[in-house]
Amino acid sequence: MQSPSDPISEFELIQRFFKTGADAMNSKSRIGLGIGDDCALIHSSSNEEIAITSDMLVEGRHFFVNANPELLGRKALAVNLSDLAAMGATPLGFTLALALPRADPVWLEAFSKGLFSLAKQFSCTLIGGDTTAGPLTISITAFGTLPKGEAIRRSGAKPGDDIWVSGELGDARLALAALRHEIKLTELELKQIEHRMHQPIPRLELGIQLRGVATAALDISDGLLGDLKHILNQSNVDAQIWIDQLPKSAILLKQDSSIQNQFAACGGDDYEICFTANKDQRSAIEQISKTLNLSLTRIGQTTAMKNDAANIEILTSDGKLLSKDESKALMKSFDHFK
Amino acid sequence: MQSPSDPISEFELIQRFFKTGADAMNSKSRIGLGIGDDCALIHSSSNEEIAITSDMLVEGRHFFVNANPELLGRKALAVNLSDLAAMGATPLGFTLALALPRADPVWLEAFSKGLFSLAKQFSCTLIGGDTTAGPLTISITAFGTLPKGEAIRRSGAKPGDDIWVSGELGDARLALAALRHEIKLTELELKQIEHRMHQPIPRLELGIQLRGVATAALDISDGLLGDLKHILNQSNVDAQIWIDQLPKSAILLKQDSSIQNQFAACGGDDYEICFTANKDQRSAIEQISKTLNLSLTRIGQTTAMKNDAANIEILTSDGKLLSKDESKALMKSFDHFK
Numbered sequence: 132m133q134s135p136s137d138p139i140s141e142f143e144l145i146q147r148f149f150k151t152g153a154d155a156m157n158s159k160s161r162i163g164l165g166i167g168d169d170c171a172l173i174h175s176s177s178n179e180e181i182a183i184t185s186d187m188l189v190e191g192r193h194f195f196v197n198a199n200p201e202l203l204g205r206k207a208l209a210v211n212l213s214d215l216a217a218m219g220a221t222p223l224g225f226t227l228a229l230a231l232p233r234a235d236p237v238w239l240e241a242f243s244k245g246l247f248s249l250a251k252q253f254s255c256t257l258i259g260g261d262t263t264a265g266p267l268t269i270s271i272t273a274f275g276t277l278p279k280g281e282a283i284r285r286s287g288a289k290p291g292d293d294i295w296v297s298g299e300l301g302d303a304r305l306a307l308a309a310l311r312h313e314i315k316l317t318e319l320e321l322k323q324i325e326h327r328m329h330q331p332i333p334r335l336e337l338g339i340q341l342r343g344v345a346t347a348a349l350d351i352s353d354g355l356l357g358d359l360k361h362i363l364n365q366s367n368v369d370a371q372i373w374i375d376q377l378p379k380s381a382i383l384l385k386q387d388s389s390i391q392n393q394f395a396a397c398g399g400d401d402y403e404i405c406f407t408a409n410k411d412q413r414s415a416i417e418q419i420s421k422t423l424n425l426s427l428t429r430i431g432q433t434t435a436m437k438n439d440a441a442n443i444e445i446l447t448s449d450g451k452l453l454s455k456d457e458s459k460a461l462m463k464s465f466d467h468f469k
Numbered sequence: 470m471q472s473p474s475d476p477i478s479e480f481e482l483i484q485r486f487f488k489t490g491a492d493a494m495n496s497k498s499r500i501g502l503g504i505g506d507d508c509a510l511i512h513s514s515s516n517e518e519i520a521i522t523s524d525m526l527v528e529g530r531h532f533f534v535n536a537n538p539e540l541l542g543r544k545a546l547a548v549n550l551s552d553l554a555a556m557g558a559t560p561l562g563f564t565l566a567l568a569l570p571r572a573d574p575v576w577l578e579a580f581s582k583g584l585f586s587l588a589k590q591f592s593c594t595l596i597g598g599d600t601t602a603g604p605l606t607i608s609i610t611a612f613g614t615l616p617k618g619e620a621i622r623r624s625g626a627k628p629g630d631d632i633w634v635s636g637e638l639g640d641a642r643l644a645l646a647a648l649r650h651e652i653k654l655t656e657l658e659l660k661q662i663e664h665r666m667h668q669p670i671p672r673l674e675l676g677i678q679l680r681g682v683a684t685a686a687l688d689i690s691d692g693l694l695g696d697l698k699h700i701l702n703q704s705n706v707d708a709q710i711w712i713d714q715l716p717k718s719a720i721l722l723k724q725d726s727s728i729q730n731q732f733a734a735c736g737g738d739d740y741e742i743c744f745t746a747n748k749d750q751r752s753a754i755e756q757i758s759k760t761l762n763l764s765l766t767r768i769g770q771t772t773a774m775k776n777d778a779a780n781i782e783i784l785t786s787d788g789k790l791l792s793k794d795e796s797k798a799l800m801k802s803f804d805h806f807k
Binding site: 184 | 506507508509513514515518519520524527528529530553556558565567568596597598599601602603604614615617688699
């Protein structure tokens with residue numbers, strides 16, 4: 132909380148900072164009833180499925196104490212929309228449950244500004260929620276729609292599929308390391324990559340384009356290699372990853388190669404889409420990349436599963452296979468409880 | 470958190486305490502895809518609407534530190550299902566976002582046991598969510614279905630409607646007062662009412678029966694009079710409430726009449742349904758009461774709105790109208806930020 136202010140009631144708080152913004156978006160949407168009743172109502176249609184995802188952000192864990200509330204509002208929604216993107220869903224609406232140490236109008240105005248800026252950009256309406264006093268915690272549940280049967284699941288990868296990733300990896304982790312003074316960047320360098328940590332862009336257009344093209348997809352929140360394992364385990368395939376092919380920014384490329392690899396492969400907070408696709412789809416995917424002006428990089432391939440649990444072989448550009456220990460050291464993915 | 474234990478990972482935690490219980494319920498339901506992907510999927514149908522509600526419970530605010538985790542799991546879902554009930558919706562599924570100081574298997578086993586006991590009772594499937602480290606916070610978003618156009622909104626009351634309430638009011642507040650040592654109850658008395666605080670029963674069957682019968686409804690979480698105002702303001706009506714008619718338990722009836730009235734009218738945490746209905750519906754409502762074996766009490770009536778904001782006149786059984794100050798003192802409804 133950043134500034135002193137008068138306490139306001141929960142009801143006033145919802146009216147003032149959330150209902151107006153939500154109502155302004157409601158008129159054109161399929162939301163039958165938004166904020167202000169026991170439940171929101173969504174009109175349902177027979178040719179579609181509704182995709183639902185929840186993410187919770189906790190102060191001091193997912194964001195710094197005294198984080199910029201406008202960026203925080205934006206990011207809290209972005210990480211949920213990123214899950215919709217990974218499914219190929221079109222955003223429809225979201226609920227917001229918000230615990231706040233106190234109802235500070237200055238903080239709330241900035242938070243709701245950031246939240247609604249992204250909500251408007253992707254036509255995703257706030258349809259309801261809950262506010263309470265408590266340690267700063269933001270819990271969003273987002274809804275999207277999909278034509279029936281077209282969701283891109285984690286379980287659809289086949290042996291021999293290409294593995295692709297959108298954008299560049301590792302910059303969010305690099306920015307975090309710089310802000311924690313673990314790594315030294317110039318002010319300009321930090322400025323150029325900091326948005327990757329604070330303002331991830333949900334790849335919603337990409338997700339929609341990948342319907343019928345990708346065999347499996349997910350969004351990378353806890354690091355590429357750890358997250359990729361979810362696809363592999365659910366699809367019953369192994370993978371080879373070409374570590375030197377991971378897409379990196381010019382600023383990450385200035386770091387030691389061990390830092391480059393660790394941050395790109397396991398940094399977390401990337402919110403890029405990792406997906407698999409049949410080799411036949413290469414030109415279609417290159418076309419999508421051009422259309423969206425978004426780099427899509429082939430970083431490996433799936434292989435037949437050898438054991439019970441998915442395995443990732445990591446290869447360098449000179450064809451060297453990383454040892455089990457080298458891979459393990461690299462694959463220390465982020466876990467909230469470890 | 471109640472006992473020491475080994476830390477377990479977020480992924481193991483979900484698998485062990487939530488996925489199995491959820492999968493067991495999934496087979497027969499309309500959930501296309503449950504826990505384990507970026508999003509859950511709900512099959513949608515053209516003749517219905519989907520009702521959505523979110524509630525967040527914070528330790529020390531909505532429940533005591535070291536609260537019984539089994540009761541807590543049950544209650545966290547119950548308060549959400551109560552919102553579905555107030556709309557007349559049939560439960561379908563829910564997401565759970567859970568912040569935990571640490572992943573304690575003993576606590577989690579009890580919490581998930583309580584959660585799933587209620588989920589099974591009302592066929593409401595856990596379809597996804599998020600777990601993270603943080604101050605104990607439980608955020609649930611629940612989904613229900615309704616035949617198109619049959620949702621019972623807050624905005625439908627007409628002047629001259631009866632005002633009804635289910636069950637008995639004030640016992641949850643009385644139990645809280647006893648546990649806080651503000652009021653002295655015998656051990657037996659406390660035992661007889663404590664479940665009203667810890668184990669509210671979502672009135673789902675009632676909500677479904679009230680489709681087409683009630684003109685407006687909501688569930689009472691913050692106290693009858695404060696919550697009723699939401700119906701009044703959204704329906705543009707005033708109300709008369711017969712304070713001595715509020716349904717009270719034998720144990721509450723032993724208290725001073727000022728305590729009786731305050732707790733029944735404004736106690737909060739009741740999770741009963743307050744609804745309005747045309748006078749023509751009285752015999753239908755009495756029949757519903759018999760069918761469900763649930764008391765339904767007429768506690769007042771709506772009247773034409775006199776000013777801009779809804780007003781509640783409070784009448785005693787001898788026809789005395791409470792003064793503005795007396796009413797105000799009574800109507801201090803619970804507000805999380807005041």
